Every structure is written in C-alpha cells, then in structure tokens.
Amino acid sequence: MPERLTKAADLAAEWDMSEGELKRLVRRNGWPYVRLTRTDWRFTDEQLAQIIRTQTTSARAPEKPSPTGQSKLSRARSY
Secondary structure: OOOOEEEHHHHHHHOOOOHHHHHHHHHHHOOOOEEOOOOOEEEEHHHHHHHHHHHOOOOOOOOOOOOOOOOHHHHHHHO
16 A cells, blocks of 8 residues: 655644745755645655654753852853
C-alpha cells in the first residue's frame, strides 16, 4: 500500500497557519516535502514525523534565582 500524502493546505489548517506560512517554514528550515506541481506540495507520514522530530526540544529545568535577586545580565554588569 502506498504511503499517505497530506496536502499542504490540510497540514497548514491542522497546524493553525496559512499555507503560505507553512511553505515559508519549509523553505527556511529545509523540511522534506513532495512537490507534485509548482503549487501542489504534499507530505508523507515519515516526512511529517521527521519535521516534528527536528522541531521538538526537551524540557529544561528553570534557572535558579540569584541569591541577590539580580538577573544574569544584571550580575554580569555588576562585576
């Protein structure tokens, strides 16, 4: 069975953005896609998984507050 192709317009609607915004992100970030015609862009399930993997970050622990109450930038200027 061939892999399912998701239209750019459908993906943009699912991700709550315009199709133009999605295409700009694809070009800027070098995301993989299937280009059937000049205006018909589609994405395989594997390509979507790859895009999501590249955009996913792990959570970081919040920075501990300074004992003096200063921000990191303020502390750097103080010395």
